[in-house]
Amino acid sequence: MxxxxxxxxxxxxxxxxxxxxxxxxxxxxxxxxxxxxxxxxxxxxxxxxxxxxxxxxxxxxxxxxxxxxxxxxxxxxxxxxxxxxxxxxxxxxxxxxxxxxxxxxxxxxxxxxxxxxxxxxxxxxxxxxxxxxxxxxxxxxxxxxxxxxEGDSKGYLTVNPAKPNGNKMLYLAESEEPFFALGHNIAHGGHGYVKPIYADHQKQWLTELAESKGNFWRFEFGMNNYLPSGYDCKNYTEKLAPFCDLDDIIDLSDRLDLQFIAFRHHVEMQTGQSWEKVRWDKNGYVQQLKLPKRIDYFTSPEALKWQKNELRYIMARWGYSKSFNFFGYSELEGWVGPLSREEGISEIEALAIFNKWFSDQRSYIENELEMDRMLFANTFSLSRLSDQSRKMSPELRGLYDTFSSSDIVGYHSYGRAKNTNLRTVPKYAKYFKEHWDKPTILEEVGLNLPHMYCATDNNFMTTIWSSSFYGDFGCGMHYWWDRGIHYNNFQKLYEPLSNFMARIDYTKPFENYNDYDKSIKRSRIAYYSTVFPESNEVYGYLTDPSHFWLNMTAENEKLDQYLNDGAMKNPCMMTDGHELGKPLVNENAGNAENEKDAYTDKARVTPMTAENYGSETIKIEGLEKAGLFGKKKSYTIEYYNPRDPLLGVLKTETIKAKRNGSLKLTLDKSNWPAAAFYVKEE
Structure with a gap:
């Protein structure tokens, strides 16, 4: 017992x-x-x-x-x-x-x-x-x-200035090889509050991106989707269900060997009607902590406490991922602008408040959470900057402190105007690299006329190819239209670009050149190039910079409907019920000075011919010059079809350069309207 x-x-x-x-x-x-x-x-x-x-x-x-x-x-x-x-x-x-x-x-x-x-x-x-x-x-x-x-993973991304071109390129931690980013924003799977079907969209698009040899994407921690504090900054229970879908999305990204940037959206600070569900007054911190003003978000001890708590949850749940490489804040002017206006202070003063807040967050992640391998990316939009000015605005110069505490410099640009796409974007890309001396990326880009994507993929193709030669660590990343890209299978254009970029050895010194100095009205070839002076090689892309920068002909029925009638008869319907190409009156198309040129009519595109191309000289800077008495050098140029995954050769020719190194390219219709090219010394 x-x-x-x-x-x-x-x-x-x-x-x-x-x-x-x-x-x-x-x-x-x-x-x-x-x-x-x-x-x-x-x-x-x-x-x-x-x-x-x-x-x-x-x-x-x-x-x-x-x-x-x-x-x-x-x-x-x-x-x-x-x-x-x-x-x-x-x-x-x-x-x-x-x-x-x-x-x-x-x-x-x-x-x-x-x-x-x-x-x-x-x-x-x-x-x-x-x-x-x-x-x-x-x-x-x-x-x-x-x-x-041991596995076959190449590890996460690193920024290492000690590596060759380390101020321009990212490197993979395990293989120690340069990483060139190809991809676009797959920020969310549909507009409005998150639903299970939206996660299916994202997983499908990530799979299609990887199948097309893309390797990079950008993801939004939005109030209406996966941001823990979206509804309540103290209680994340309502987000637990979509968090499980995000677990699957990030695990899939790891398996597909994709890398991504996670960003917080500027609309959290703003009050625009188009952001009714995610604007400032719906902010989880405003709702629960009763913050009277925006400055309290950045300075209130209670708000700062719960913000750190949120960062801890994000990093605890998803920071393990080798795909999750960047965390940052999108379009800083959207964060500091409302603060500046509300407090009656300059944007530079508002930026100082933001800079301190961001630096404290970074320190918390790196030191207290011991996530020192996490990289940080803050971005700025070029939309408010002068297209014509060669000097940066005071607002942009004021970002220096924030970009100094970021690992990369991101910038955004949208626009249909020819000067925006042909000149402004590569100009600022060059400035960013020179001013901050660190890797840069065009994080958001695209026409602000989404209907065009219903008519053609030519703009998408030209954007990803041309921006790959700005000197950034990757191609320009299309934003709003992640649904339209996959709905129309535009992502397949990454494969030929990936195969071309794989030929480039980014461990050798290089410079980037393009023709943004040329007259917009008379430019008939736009070219973008990466020059390797040690080996006298050039890799690049050239295109017809015709009206709307679209390389379109007047025979495109949908474009013709839009330009002449202000609407498309059969818009593209996305899987979430959103119309891409819905009616929109555009009476002033083609009238703005920065949209005109010398060889197209109002709202039309004149097809380029061999004669048009033959009159244009492309001066490729950075190659060895002959000098006054030296022998002129001869170069072999191969042109490739940018739509062909096998990069079929369109034409091969040998050209003797001028003494200043410029080459006069003569193209026929088989190359029109765009071509990748490779130049090597004979």
């Missing part, structure tokens, strides 16, 4: 101890081990008394422990690598969901409501020690170990 009582007491004590212990187990992956730079996931069971208090909060947010409040409940871990280095990894609250319909989710039984995620970067045995701290109490789990094995 005494023995039975003793056994029962031991069993009771063991059960009680088990219920009040912290237990961590390896959830993913099983089998042979975790591969380098791939996700390892640890499931954690909390002590029963703490779990019950969390459950109480989820039922009634006025009681219990808020699982999203890292000051009330702090689950953290130390990952010890085979070499003895340590990495802090924070835990996060998790609830699993399944699709109920294309518009709704429903919660399902979840094995572990707390997870730890990281991607180990060393092969060998890792040890994980997990700790839980709540008010006045602490628990430590038994250490767990797992093996990390």
């Amino acid at each position: 005494k023995l039975s009582v003793s056994i029962l007491f031991v069993l009771f004590s063991f059960t009680l101890q088990s219920q009040n212990s912290l237990k961590a187990t390896l959830k993913f992956p099983g089998g042979e081990g975790v591969k380098k730079f791939e996700k390892a996931e640890i499931g954690v069971n909390l002590p029963t008394e703490i779990k019950n208090q969390v459950d109480a909060f989820l039922g009634d947010s006025t009681i219990g422990i808020n699982p999203y409040d890292s000051w009330a409940i702090d689950l953290t871990s130390e990952w010890i690598s085979p070499s003895g280095k340590t990495q802090k990894v924070n835990g996060f609250f998790y609830q699993d969901y399944r699709r109920k319909t294309d518009k709704k989710w429903s919660p399902i039984q979840t094995e572990n409501n707390w997870l730890l995620r990281w991607s180990p970067n060393e092969a060998g045995d890792w040890t994980i020690k997990t700790t839980l701290n709540t008010t006045g109490k602490s628990w430590v789990s038994q250490p767990i170990t797992f093996s990390c094995i």
Whole structure:
């Protein structure tokens, strides 16, 4: 009898101890081990008394422990690598969901409501020690170990000025090779509040991007989709379902070996009618903290506390991903402009407030969260800058401090005007590199006439090809039209561009040149090039810069309808019900001075002929010059079809350069209206 009582007491004590212990187990992956730079996931069971208090909060947010409040409940871990280095990894609250319909989710039984995620970067045995701290109490789990094995991942992206062209290019951490970005914005899967079907769109588009040899995309942490604070800055429960879809999206990005920028949108500070669902007064911080003014968002201790809490959740849940390389803020003038007007201060003064706030956020991510491999990207829009001025505006110069604390410089430009696309964008790209001496990227670009994308892919093709020779670390990234790009299969144009760019050795010194100095009204060939002076080689792209920069002929029926009637009879219908090419009156098309030229009529495009091209001289700077008495050099030029994945040769010719190194290119209709080209010395 005494023995039975003793056994029962031991069993009771063991059960009680088990219920009040912290237990961590390896959830993913099983089998042979975790591969380098791939996700390892640890499931954690909390002590029963703490779990019950969390459950109480989820039922009634006025009681219990808020699982999203890292000051009330702090689950953290130390990952010890085979070499003895340590990495802090924070835990996060998790609830699993399944699709109920294309518009709704429903919660399902979840094995572990707390997870730890990281991607180990060393092969060998890792040890994980997990700790839980709540008010006045602490628990430590038994250490767990797992093996990390070599894989084929090239790792995450790095900025390394010590590398060849390190002030221009990004590098892959594991392979240490230059990375040239090809892709566009796949910011969200549809307008309005997030739905399960939108995640399907994003996954489909990422798959199609990878199949077309794209490797880079840009993603929005928006108030109406995946930003934790979108509805409530203290309680993320309403976002848990779409978070599960974002888990899948980021895991897919990892498997497809895609890299991405995650950005916060300037509309969080603004009040535009087109952003009714995501504007300032709907901001989760305004709603819950009752912030009276925008300056309180940047300076209030309570707001700053919950902003850090949100950053912690984002980095804990998704910071493991080798695809997740950049975090930043889009179009700074949209963040500081409303602050400037509301406070009656200059934008430079507003930028100083933003700069301090951003620097503190970066320091928190790098030091307290130990995410020092995360890169940061802030961007500016060129829309308010003078197209004609060669000097940057005071507002742009005032961004120096912010860009100095960013790892890359991003810029945005939209416009149908010929001077915007032909001259302004590459001009500023050159300035950014010279002024900040760090990698740059045209993060958003496109016509502000979306209807054109319903008529032709020529502008998309010309944009991605020409911008690949601005000297940025990647091609220009189309924005608003991620749906239109994939709906019309424009993404397939990345494959020939990828195959062409793969021929370029970015470890050798290079410079970039184009013809933005030429008269807009008389330019008949626009060219963009990357010159390697040591080997006397040039890679580039040339195109017909005709009206609307579209390389279009008057025979295009949809374009003809739009230009003459102000509407398309059959707009393209997107999968989320949005019309691309819906009626829009455009009575002034072609009348603006910056849209005119010497050889097209109002709102029309004159097809370019061999005679037109033959009269144009392209001066390729950077090649070796003959000098006054030297022998003129001869060059072989190959022209390639930019639509052909095999880069079929359109024409080969040998040209003797002028003494100043300029080459006069003569093209026939088989090359029209665009061609990639390669120049090498005979």
